[in-house]
Amino acid sequence: MNKNELLEKMKxxxxxxxxxxxxxxxxxxxxxxxxxxxxxxxxLKGFGQFVTKERKSRSIRIPSSEKxxxxxxKEIPAFEPGEEFKSKVERIIE
Structure with missing residues (x-):
């Protein structure tokens, strides 16, 4: 579902x-x-929380140069689902 579809459902x-x-x-x-x-x-109780987490430094290889x-x-945004959220989604998936 994209933002437009969400807005239609909300409407x-x-x-x-x-x-x-x-x-x-x-x-x-x-x-x-x-x-x-x-x-x-x-x-958001029952839903989850939006937090920032640290992504550790790391080495990467650039494919074009093999360097x-x-x-x-750096800090990155993350969502941690709450227990109620997880259990509702699990019931839907099963």
Whole structure:
């Protein structure tokens, strides 16, 4: 499902206009961006949490030149699903 399809489903369920739903989704996403940029995590009980994790430095090989390059460590965004979320998805998949 892409963002447009999500907005259509939201419109069907909450009877808000597509633009109102677009504003809600964009605001939600921007709040998560800002929190992660400030080193905060965003926890939604039963759903999961958005966090940053450190990706360790590593060596990679550039295929075109066969050269080894060291990639420095960096923070990356991650989503950790909550137990309720995982159990609901598992029931659907089974």
């Amino acid at each position: 069907e369920r909450n009877r808000l206009s597509k633009s109102e739903n677009q504003l809600a989704v964009d605001t939600f996403i921007n709040i998560i961006y800002e929190a992660l940029q400030n080193g905060e995590k965003v926890s 080894q390059v060291r990639v420095p460590a």
